[in-house]
Amino acid sequence: MSQRIVIAGASMGGLRAAERLRAAGFAGEIVAIGDETHLPYNRPPLSKEALASEVTHGAVAFRLRPAVADVTWQLGVPIASADLAAGAVRLADGAELNYDGLVVATGMRPRRLPVPGPVLGRHVVRTLEDAAALRAELLPGARVLVIGAGFIGCEVAATARVLGCQVTVVAPEAVPMLRPLGSELGAALQRRHEAEGVRFLLGRTIGRFLGTGPAGDGRDDDATASETERVGGAELSDGTVVEADVVVEAVGSASNTEWLEGNGLDLSDGVLCDNALRVEGRSHLVAVGDVARFPNPRYDEVARRVEHWSIPTDTAKRAVVSLLADLGHVERDPAPFAPLPTFWSDQYGLRIQSFGAPALGGADIRVLEGDLDGEVVVGYHDGGELIGVVIIGFPSALARYRNELMRTPALA
Template sequence: MRRIVIVGASLAGLRAAQALRAEGFRGTLTLVGAEPHLPYDRPPLSKRQLTDAARPEDGDLPIPPDLDATWLLGTPAEALDPVARTVRLADGRELDYDGLVIATGAAARTHPAGHVPDGVHTLRGRDDATALRTELRAGRRITVVGGGFLGSEIAAAARGRGLDVTLVVSTAQPLARLVGEQVGAYVAELHRGAGIALVTHRTALGFTGNPALTQVVLSDGDTIDGELAVLALGAEPNTGWLAGSGLLVAGGVACDPCLRVLHENGASLPNVVAAGDVAMWPHPLADGASIALGHWSNAAEQAAAAARTLLRRDDARPFTAVPSFWSDLHGSTLRAVGLPALADEHRVARYDLLGRKLEVTYHRAGHLVGAVTVGRPGRLAAYRRILTEELLQAA
């Protein structure tokens, strides 16, 4: 290969570029990014970047001086022709490639309401975090809609800056769909202990105020007063630019076990791979079902694996890393490994809110598929080893 294009200039794109160079690729390397920024870390956006002490540049990812790459930033990809092997950019330029890495990530899911007034935010990129941070002033009222990790982290950060915070959750507990009721109950008590009001079994139906927000209207007709709201409703993979390309797109870019992108006819494309939030691939812990993961560790590890697959066509290996993620909430760090959301059984080994200790394991058909801990790093490492051994046996 002489020319490799990476569409997506965030963590996955950067790690893919580094891996390509480490694997010996000496050809032309071009990274295309929709944002005007060089790669930066996204996890701090809902944590440190919302605090008084943080600076946007603190999240910059280091770029090796010998990467020797061309950066085309602030110009998203608009179309792909895998037959002609070209990527068309929004400004009309076309890039030829011998190999392609799709790492376009995901965008914040927006609200279906027709009227979204000023003061309603989403958080996905650096500019979103900067805009939201300027609004987080002590004494203001903020409603966070969405009980996943992002919503919980934003609520915790806002409360830490002295705002009056309400967290609206569609389930009985925050995080319930992701890590179950037990961990959800633990996190709910952390929120309440910090002074956050929880509204459960409801979501946002719409908003009042023109031009500025005055109320969030809930699905049961109740309202929450306030001049600020954040929607943390999940993410949508950035796949719109692939329309008409013939690639199989279903909840993300469909890949084979080695991260080669699939055509609509089911065939793997040997010169196109995908990595990060946008990639859907079959995972052994999910019994071979295709999944997409929006975790930092997955983006970094998967990008390196995709780069190896692109260069080593005859020696490609399935990507089977153990997923892991973390969340900082009210001074506690929740850490997880595996795929807890797939479990049909949860086992609580430790639940100590006062001592900030938690240990829950997740099982599917009797087999360990995940674990979540707070203040138990040694136990989490043990569960990671077990999951790693299971993946090696499955391979």
């Protein structure tokens, strides 16, 4: 009897899982279920080059290879729940689907700030619709308030400035991109943003959003006011008032795992997996992409999620082998799964690229080449061992440092 594998999630992780299943010789039925109506597309450009122009699916869509032409894409209706013991998922429209193997690839969603005030005019950037709605408001002269100074926040700030907007960034950290880059490189990138006209109000949080209605004071005496009034700015934790026509919330993400509740899984931060990407070591159940929390022996045995562009492809390769081994199609892979995380960020034409795990480098951060206000290579170390690099410019150095990190597992 033909076997069926259900892929929960139809974004990059789901696509890569489908491709790897076919590449590994699985000839059974593959059904990919996604809550969006679009076929898989590339999300990183939504806060970069796509946001600077007309946002369309064609501009960011992945090319579907012939090998996955027979995959069934059930789009526009998310999975509502799963019964892992019975091997079945239930969709939001009530339909049920049995499976022999399940791939969890439901990814993340943007967090929203739980503070009072109007909601209209507040944006996040995750989907095509999010990016298109924001792009329509990034008009020359518009006052844009970006909340959050991580990569998404800084990319949106850079794009908005290029489009002629007035931009203010508010964040609780002392410098932008502090956790992934460290204080010195973060401060250097802040100087680059400030040279382009971005204003930073750091070490502060949002107290409440202010409205543009007759009161204009952000009061929420009427329960419907926050739903019908457009945001006109924010009052910060120190009392500072920032006026804004557009607000972008770039304050992190939450895992889409609610549909797995009730199955006894650890869903405290994504889906806990073993090193082979089996969900808590369970047979016939794997996870891929940034929803998967797994240990990487390249660094240590702590299970972590990794929200980097390379992770869906890397995890799909290993997860599919594990799943097909459980289904009796291939042999198990005994080698440890130790991917090298990779990410990049584009800001004002600068390409910031990274290999390894800079965020695990602690305080041992060194400039290896160049200088912080120009082209630079910054190294992040643990116990004297290089475990990550961030490179701005120096294109000839990319392969050299990547190869060095690949040759030397940091804490293996």
